Amino acid sequence: MVENGDSVKVDYTGSLTDGSVFDSSIGRTPLGFTVGAGQMIAGFDKAVLGMKVGQTKKVTIPSNEAYGPKNDAMIAVFDKKDLPQGMDPKVGDQLQMRSQSGNLMVTVTAVTETNFTVDANHELAGQDLVFEITLVELTKKQ
Numbered sequence: 001m002v003e004n005g006d007s008v009k010v011d012y013t014g015s016l017t018d019g020s021v022f023d024s025s026i027g028r029t030p031l032g033f034t035v036g037a038g039q040m041i042a043g044f045d046k047a048v049l050g051m052k053v054g055q056t057k058k059v060t061i062p063s064n065e066a067y068g069p070k071n072d073a074m075i076a077v078f079d080k081k082d083l084p085q086g087m088d089p090k091v092g093d094q095l096q097m098r099s100q101s102g103n104l105m106v107t108v109t110a111v112t113e114t115n116f117t118v119d120a121n122h123e124l125a126g127q128d129l130v131f132e133i134t135l136v137e138l139t140k141k142q
Contacts, residue, residue, distance in 0.1 A: 002051045004036035005141035010048065011134045016127055017060070030136045041066045047133055056134040063126050070126035075109070075119045089116045 002008055009030040014023045025031050033039040035048055043061030051057065063069055080089075089095065093108040095118065106118035 002035055002048050002135065002138060003141070004049070006035050007139040007141075008033065008035055008048055008051075008135060009137035011136055013132045015130045017130060022124065022129075032137075041129075043129070044131060044133075047131065048135065051133070051135040053135050053138050056132065058130065058132045061129045061131065063128055066127070066129045067122040067125045070121050074121045075117065077115050077117045079115050081114075 009032045011025050011030050012023075013021060013026060015021045035045055041061065043059070043065030046065070047057065047059040047061065083089070089108045089111055091108055091111055095106050095108065096103055097106050097118070097120075099120075104120050106120045107123065108116055109119045110117040
C-alpha cells in the first residue's frame with residue numbers, strides 16, 4: 001500500500017466536474033512522482049495514499065487541494081499603447097510577463113479598442129477536479 005515517501009507511477013485522466021477532460025496519461029508514459037514530496041497538487045498526493053498496484057479509484061479534488069481559488073489580484077488590465085509596436089493580443093493568447101518575482105505566464109482574457117486584460121491564475125484555479133487514477137507501479141521508500 002502507498003505511503004508518504006514511496007515512489008509511484010500512475011495512469012490518470014483528469015476532468016472537470018462537467019466531464020470535460022483536461023489531461024490524461026493514457027497512451028503515454030505513466031506519471032511518476034514521490035508521494036508527499038510536493039511534486040503534485042495536495043489532493044492528488046492524498047488520493048494515492050493507501051492504493052495497491054493495479055487498483056483504480058475515482059476522486060474529486062476540491063479547488064483548495066488542487067490549484068486553489070481564483071485570485072482576483074492576479075488579473076490586470078493594461079493599456080494597448082504600452083505594447084511593443086505590432087503586437088496585437090487576442091483572447092486566449094499566452095504571454096510571458098515580468099513581475100517583481102520573475103517571469104510568469106498570463107492568458108489574455110479580454111481585449112477592447114484601448115486595453116487588454118490578462119489573468120496569471122493557473123487555468124484550473126477555482127475548479128474542483130475529478131481524477132481517475134490507476135496505480136501502475138510502487139517502489140517503497142528506502
